[in-house]
Amino acid sequence: MAKKASGGRLFGGIDVGGTKILAMVADEDGNVLSTAKKKTKGEQGFKAVCERAAVTMLEAAEVEGLALEDLTAIGIGVPTPVLPDGTTAFAPNLPGWKNAPLIKNMETFTTRHCYGVNDGNAGVYGEYVFGAGKGSKTLVGLFVGTGIGGGMCFHGELIVGENSMAAEMGHIIVQEGGRKCGCGHKGCLEAYASKTGMARRIAWEIIQEGRASLLSEMVPNGSYATIKSSALLEAYRSEDGVAVDALRELAHYLGVGVAAYITLLGPDMIVIGGGVFESLGKELMPIVKESARQRTWPEASYKDTKITLAQLGDHAVGLGAAAHAMHRFDQEVMNG
Amino acid sequence: MAKKASGGRLFGGIDVGGTKILAMVADEDGNVLSTAKKKTKGEQGFKAVCERAAVTMLEAAEVEGLALEDLTAIGIGVPTPVLPDGTTAFAPNLPGWKNAPLIKNMETFTTRHCYGVNDGNAGVYGEYVFGAGKGSKTLVGLFVGTGIGGGMCFHGELIVGENSMAAEMGHIIVQEGGRKCGCGHKGCLEAYASKTGMARRIAWEIIQEGRASLLSEMVPNGSYATIKSSALLEAYRSEDGVAVDALRELAHYLGVGVAAYITLLGPDMIVIGGGVFESLGKELMPIVKESARQRTWPEASYKDTKITLAQLGDHAVGLGAAAHAMHRFDQEVMNG
Structure with a gap:
């Protein structure tokens, strides 16, 4: 709670890979306050993976004594392009991820503003902003x-x-x-x-x-x-x-x-x-x-x-997703 | 003079190639009002080519009964990258064009705001804005x-x-x-x-x-x-x-x-x-x-x-250079 008490905003970053999900809470300076990890279990289908991603995010928040409501927004890095309407394009290694409603599901499961980004793009953006x-x-x-x-x-x-x-x-x-x-x-x-x-x-x-x-x-x-x-x-x-x-x-x-x-x-x-x-x-x-x-x-x-x-090593995608959420939130929500 | 009397601004565009110089007067909609052409005579050296480019520009203006003072700014497309300080990088086919003061010379010879741009870039920019x-x-x-x-x-x-x-x-x-x-x-x-x-x-x-x-x-x-x-x-x-x-x-x-x-x-x-x-x-x-x-x-x-x-055919580079001058002038001079 110490970091939050400092007044800075907190963001969530989730890295959904073919085999594992890594979620983290980050502050606006790119410090990773906590992380949590789960297997992706892609074979259970798109919606189940979104739910697991949301639960992993919650677990990462709870490590810091936080709730999802304490996160200003959440970024999610995924192994597919994300289209402007928040749907996925395709993910060869994840069944059911073609034209799937990523942001709709994530916002339902987390109750926060969510922003999707391709994982490779997220990793580079993480290095750009924080690395x-x-x-x-x-x-x-x-x-x-x-x-x-x-x-x-x-x-x-x-x-x-x-x-x-x-x-x-x-x-x-x-x-x-x-x-x-x-x-x-x-x-x-x-x-x-x-x-x-x-x-x-x-x-x-x-x-x-x-x-x-x-x-x-x-x-x-x-x-x-x-x-x-x-x-x-x-x-x-x-x-x-x-x-x-x-x-x-x-x-x-x-x-x-x-x-x-x-x-x-x-x-x-x-x-x-x-x-x-x-x-x-x-x-x-x-x-x-x-x-x-x-x-x-x-x-x-x-x-x-x-x-x-x-x-940034293993944190690049998650931090990049969080930075992306920060950037998009400020562009779209803060500035109307 | 009719076009000028309509109140729209006019810009100059010059395409300096390895063998010929093509200058044109264009309005803000990309209409080419007049053109003039000369041989480059690159063997006479950098300063001489700049002078010929300025004279070609003046001739194009005079076709419309204009003086160079009637042009808001002049763009010049050249077969070399142009650096932010207005100097050229190198032009393999033009002797004396390595690190040469393109914009300084052109502004001296034309008394107008001049903006330099690589010719290939200018051609694409011309197609982007007008083509x-x-x-x-x-x-x-x-x-x-x-x-x-x-x-x-x-x-x-x-x-x-x-x-x-x-x-x-x-x-x-x-x-x-x-x-x-x-x-x-x-x-x-x-x-x-x-x-x-x-x-x-x-x-x-x-x-x-x-x-x-x-x-x-x-x-x-x-x-x-x-x-x-x-x-x-x-x-x-x-x-x-x-x-x-x-x-x-x-x-x-x-x-x-x-x-x-x-x-x-x-x-x-x-x-x-x-x-x-x-x-x-x-x-x-x-x-x-x-x-x-x-x-x-x-x-x-x-x-x-x-x-x-x-x-845009043969006009692409000149029109692109004019469009580039328009854009840069509005960014740098009009908006401080």
Whole structure:
């Protein structure tokens, strides 16, 4: 209760992922006062997940002796674009999330103003407002994990496109006709610069070419896309050839993407995060930067962009969702 | 003088190209009241080109019986980024244009408020305010000629990046390690989807592979990058195999770029112009659209973007420069 007594407003932030829900109470400076966590249980359907998200939010509030009524508004980050009417577009990993009434349900279950945002966008917005990107004007963020999440902030606002579905940072094509991506297209950035993309290369080298690797012991079932980043770090530090080559290729291609974002948007900052870079940031960032430097046009524009690691870790999406709720609430409710 | 007597303000727009200068007087509705043209004579150096631009502007004014004092402000589109202090960044084809005091010179020679803008950006801004993009909120424009010019407009403003050098639409990499681009990098969009890129393919097929083509008669010296778009149209209509394959490849790759812009920015409109599309728009647009449709992610976002031909032709840069001057003047001078 101490923080609340200080007079600052409090906001809720919920990160709904494919496997778990993380809810948090945050103040206007981005301090996380409390958190709570539950399994998503997506198989129970859309409405059940919304209810679990609301209950997780309540539990996080109760840790601080608060009720949901003590939160000015709640932001919810979800693995789908959110349309202006508060419905979801689609969420491949969550059944029943196509055109589903996210905000309507969340406002019913929480009785608060709720605001929805794509999780990758939320993570970047969190870094923009409270993390590594604080103070930047144009920010591009890339989170490298199973896929590539991310987004773009421009002069205070998230760019979501006129269709509310843009900022799919991992799905620009960097190798036309190249490696198959999970989205069905060929040659997307994500097909090279994510764990899923890297896994195709690793599987090829170990299974097809019979290259020896620590990774074949670490991931005995061959599903390299789900390999833990800590295991990748161990293999990399052991100078495992397959791991080193695969991670360097990932970093090289991520640099191709970074170059494209600099060339197009001239951001003053690019933040890179996600599991792979939380574990291997020190090792991979020099490769990303050199690859980007060689491909940015005009070359002079490269030096004006700071490329740095994300800072908020697992809290990025929740904090970004809370910051988004704060921003939207002030735009829409406070200012009529 | 009739238009001026109506009370509306008049603006000057100057398009400084590598070979010619085109100046125009425009009203606030984008009507071009008069134009004048001169050779650039870039070899005479930066200051001389600025003087010629000012004289061309004066000649355009005099056609309408006006003096430069009758223009509220003048916009100048140049083949280089323009930095916030009014200096140029660099212009590969114009000697002495690196870090040159463009606005200082132009204001001295014209005695009016002058505003500088990159020519590709100006062309897109012209389409945004007065042309095919009128009414759109987020607009991406691509002009296909010797290279690819273009830009992005977002909620009323040109995106030029925090470094003032961004929006180099032709220099995102779509084929990592691929065809050499004029910028020195490999696999840029421009290396495939411009006349220069196409020329490399044509030269290869005719010279290395000995493929017969009308183009070898049309361009006897083998410099296919300078081929006129009207000649390309003739060869295409004659079903010349080399021309058809090369133009289809150009359109295919332009679609790869268009898909990237939709995936990233979710624009409500994309305008495509420049010499190649002024001549071959009808033939090539279906290929561009199909290629883009197949590569946009999420797929649902494709249908929200109208892809259309530019409308302003040779006037796009000058009108865009005039519109830019209007916008900046109102922001900076009128509103303090």
